[in-house]
Amino acid sequence: MNNVYIYILVMAAVTYLIRALPLTLIRKEIKSPFIRSFLYYVPYATLSAMTVPAIFYATKNIWSAAAGFVVALILAYMRKSLLTVAAGACTAVFLIELFMV
């Protein structure tokens, strides 16, 4: 495991370059309506794609994960904070797993 620090360096360097290049290189307003619209929709498309279906495999079984998913959807729809939504989802998973054993 002597290479661990090289792994960490590679991870950090690649991740940082990805974040830093657009912010330092793009200094003017992008005029293209297509690119502007595309960038507007990107975060919501990415976060949605990352969440489903991955969330259903994030816990010990799919039913507890589904409960966490539904609770998170309801709390988020009610405009609760990040913390409330995350904590509510975790609590739902914990309780379902407790009762399913």
Add this chain to the structure above:
Amino acid sequence: MSQKRNAFREGLKDGLPICLGYLAVSFAFGIQAVSTGLSVFQSTLISLTNLTSAGQFAGLGIIAASGSFLEMAGVQFIINLRYMLMSAAISQKLSPEVSTLKRLGIAFGMTDEVFGISAARPGMLEPAYSAGAILIAMLGWTLGTFLGAYSGEILPAGLISALGVALYGMFIAIVIPVARDDKNIMITAMAAVLLSSIFTFAPVLNTISSGFRIIIVTVVSAGAAAILFPVDDAEEGACCE
């Protein structure tokens, strides 16, 4: 000047829920890092220098499997490529006068959640606001990793399983309130969910790695949305019927 300090304080305030959410997720990361064979220091160092959830979890897998450095670089590139799109989006919210040094600082903290609150900030984004949000988010992410790495093994398995959904809970909390107000975002998000599920389960398509899957789904659904529902500057961030 006092305006600057207010922006910093508002960044801290908006970043606090992110910090607390990160505590839970990075706690899970710390547990997993130590069980992979990393020391507490190495686990914490990864979180301090990377500040990214999906990329770090994937990185652990490569370290555990003694993968090549090239593979590590490739996987990080694919999984984190979405940050390039987010950074490009935020570049449009910065005044052209913002210095390179400040841009480099904002870039370091461009996580999904920090992006979420930065994009939602009305008007131009003040670097002081980003500084506040990023500092407190980093604190949560790094401290949580340390605590998880240090004490994770004594936690009951049920608690660790429950922490597994914390990250996704945060993602949902970012998307749903905005989707509720803008039906085009709702459609985009649902298209992304559908495509992502197809790519996960359909034969042949399911051989595509998860990092590539996220990129393809993002480009296709956000691209289609940009063509079908172009955003006017006037209505950007505003509520649609």
